[in-house]
Amino acid sequence: MSVGQVTGSARSLGIYNEKDSFKYIWNASLNRVEGRIKLKEEKDLNLASQIIKLEAGDEILVHRSHKYTEASLMKVLSGVGFRTELMTTTKNRNHILAMVQPTRYNAS
Numbered sequence: 783m784s785v786g787q788v789t790g791s792a793r794s795l796g797i798y799n800e801k802d803s804f805k806y807i808w809n810a811s812l813n814r815v816e817g818r819i820k821l822k823e824e825k826d827l828n829l830a831s832q833i834i835k836l837e838a839g840d841e842i843l844v845h846r847s848h849k850y851t852e853a854s855l856m857k858v859l860s861g862v863g864f865r866t867e868l869m870t871t872t873k874n875r876n877h878i879l880a881m882v883q884p885t886r887y888n889a890s
Contacts, residue, residue: 788817788845797827797836798844809846817845852878 785804792798801822809816819842827834836842850858856866859882868881 785817789819792819792842792844795827795829797821797825797842806845812846814849815847816843818843850878855880 789798789804798819803820806815806817821836821838821840823838825836827836852869855878863885864882865885866880866882871878
């Protein structure tokens with residue numbers, strides 16, 4: 783994912799520009815890569831009719847990677863109401879392709 787794709791929403795809200803910095807970091811506690819914006823100057827964000835004050839030096843999390851095994855992805859999908867029709871991986875198992883459908887019946 784390119785920096786432009788990751789920061790697009792922040793740009794459209796007016797809280798990220800060329801003066802600010804962007805970095806990817808490793809979050810060891812969550813075992814994930816995160817993308818964060820660090821603000822160079824104070825900004826006001828007008829969101830849902832409220833003003834949110836952002837300070838210079840604030841970091842905003844804009845991207846978090848998720849790593850799944852086949853079993854863990856199936857569990858997540860099932861937990862939110864999908865059934866897996868097809869699941870396959872690349873030879874080196876670094877990508878999963880899944881075809882899912884909404885479940886027809888509520889199990890609860």
